Amino acid sequence: MHVTGTHFTRFADRTEAGRRLAARLGRLAGPDTVVVALPRGGVPVAAEVASALGAPLDICVIRKLGVPYQPELGMGAIGEDGVRVLNEQVIRFSAVTDEQLAEVERQERAELARRARRYRGDRPPADLRGRTVVVVDDGIATGSTARAACRIVRERGAARVVLAVPVAPADWTERLDEVADELVCVGTPSPFFAIGEFYTDFSQTQDEEVLRLLAKAREGGGGGIGSGPSTGPAAVDRELLLPVAGVRLAGRLTVPAGARGVVVFAHGSGSGRLSPRNRHVAEYLNHTGLATLLFDLLTEDEEADRRNVFDVALLGSRLSAVARRLGAAEHTPDDPDDPDRPNHPDRPDDPVPETQGLPLGLFGASTGAAAALHTAADLGPAVRAVVSRGGRPDLATPDVLTRVRAPTLLLVGSLDPTVLDLNRQARSRLRCASELMVVPRASHLFEEPGTLDRVAELASGWFLRHLPLPVNPGSA
Template sequence: MIADVSRMARRPMTMTQWQTDGFRDRTDAGQQLAQALSSLRGKHPLILAIPRGGVPIGRIVADRLDGELDIVLVRKIGAPGNPEYAIGAVDEAGAIQQSDDARLVDADDRYIRREAARQLAVIQARRQGYGLGHPPIDPAGRTVVVVDDGLATGATMRAALLAVRARKPARLVCAVPVASPRGLVSVADVADSLVYLSAPDHFQAVGQFYANFPAVDDSEVVHLLMRSPSGSPVPVRAEDVRIPADGLLLDGNLQLPQEARGLVIFTHGSGSNRHSPRHRLVAQAMHAKGLATLLFDLLSEDEAADLSARFDIPRLAARLDAATRWAMHHPRTQALPIGLFGASTGAAAALVLAARYPKVIKAVVSRGGRPDLAGHGALARVQAPTLLIVGGADHEVVALNRSALSVIPCHVELVLVPNATHLFEEEGAIERVAELATHWFVRWMPDQGRGVTADVR
């Protein structure tokens, strides 16, 4: 569908401006923009950068705000005979946004659709070329910041914002170092907030406000997307997989760092899935320590809609059993020791499986788990070293975990994260979970020369 931007209803929004005369380079711009967005630190925002120039900015903003970085792929639609003059844009889903300028250059719908199809092919090739190996991170319910190195006509940014808006973020922020006044107007009705450092009346091009403004190539984009928040490169091979279980094919995502030392299979809790931003953050910390991860959906979409299925521990354990067997036979993971990371009801399923396969499961971590749902018999048979992580303010679950602590016969520890509630949404809480869980798996799944080397090229 082609949307006419001149007819979009305006949204209530806030606008924040810092004055600056310009930037040394994208690093300088990213640091200043991160400072302007500092109120988002601790909220684990999702930073979506527009490639290529927006990625160096996004990397810095994500690192400074303790956020998560991904890209949003859109391409501008150029005017007939003048491809640099934007008259619209297309996003990764194929949605087309058309500006009023299209009428001025006699670009009819047939031209726009043809050009959009050509740009969509570029988008698809670019995601594959960046080697991300996963679909876009789900922005639903999150604070999302879309960034670029500048805003000229606003066509590309508008398309990006509309693409994200369709996936229902809790808050949508447009953030750029420099913008033309016209560009700001073009996106003002889409974002909840506009954050920019400068909007000079004499704006002609983004590059005029940077002392050093080199082109960003694809190799730099790949490096920045793969880099950990600490700045050290963490090459990871990502692979979308499908796991057969109970006559279904469950969608999953396998990520293997170079020379993986072990595999951690994640089991999510009630109402969650493989796209959980909390699990993704924990998985990223594990990759930095050489641990491969498998995140998968324990339930089909229809099953997940049934509340009782989310608490059906035998069914969840059967699905985890299928994923574990799949990993034991997959050529990239069959040589790796296996650990289980479970949340809420998923933790109960993990403990059931640990009791079932004491020689296979090397370690278990429970985050805000319900070990009581595993049953006394299963808990009494667990032999894998088990770490129970609970929010200090999650009082009912703390009591349930203390009871399990007295039943599990192997090495077991209970750690309370101060002031954290059940979902660990408080500042620094999920990061503490990631640190604790990663250390536990590294401790109990030592590298014994059985690791596999993943081709991450």
């Protein structure tokens, strides 16, 4: 059965394309349906389809084999499970040698393996046996990747395969008729030269966006990759009090279902857990599957004394104490009256059960960046990654900087030259893996349109790259 739209207008972006495609697939809603996306561009489209159908969202990693001197022209595709599809006509026409084909395939196999690990982690593929599988991409060009994807899901036991795309050439059904039981397309405009010409926004989908959408699908109850129960802590969003060295610090803990790590925010001078900028970044991290804790390093009375704001040793020691409560490091003082001692009656939130077993990252802003580095040096391997936004890492002592082992990302706005220079100086003292990235057209507070979104995207990518998979997440 073929369902192809006769009236076609350009898509604004992949999200709109997914919604228009979902409108043609409503009859497939049901417990036996699974939506499988082709990363990366197919994931935003498939996310809308899966949401509309109430179905789990999985991925099928495919890599196009591009002609060496014209990589946008596909001469075949490879996929998971060793699937390999070649377009002999394109290979002959392009005069591609066996050696050239082998080299392209070698490179794409490496990238395929990397993406599969990045997107799926340790989660198994969805169980497709006996189910209706809707394979979704952002469009069809030569059809090689779609053909490979349909073969993979069929070999994984799909009872019925539906290939669904927003846009395709007029002859796409003739090319792909034998690989799917049903072909669905919003429109087949003519002439057809490239998929991107039918989107107003066809910018490249980033890994972080793929991870965010997959995490969101899991949170939504569709099951996400693996379609099994979440192995992480239950979704949590609550205020809590953190007793530290005789004071109580207020915090906001957010733990998405299936969280793969926790990031603690260390705020800078004149800021706190209610900072709209850090809350914006935290929400982005939550969507990519990371738990966050935003808390105040100082009490209101302490903030009145500006000396406390720049007391990195004080801020860092409090951040370290809070990190220990999250289960990132063991800490057992000898003094039974020490409020930092586990199970002390003044520590109702120790341990924080929702974060036990989750790898730890630190996000510091302004003076909070120096505190984050202090904690990274103090806790050693318990801290897996650090990100600084417009930070003052120079306020950490040289001894602290040389003891940091966690990979550290320094983000500074291009319109913040003084802080940029201070970050360069501090980075020269670091002995860990580090990067300094300048966000274009951004000032110190990243108030310019789009700059804070770029910070969130870069921070998410850094944490997801460096935080290992959690061990026994959610166990108290």
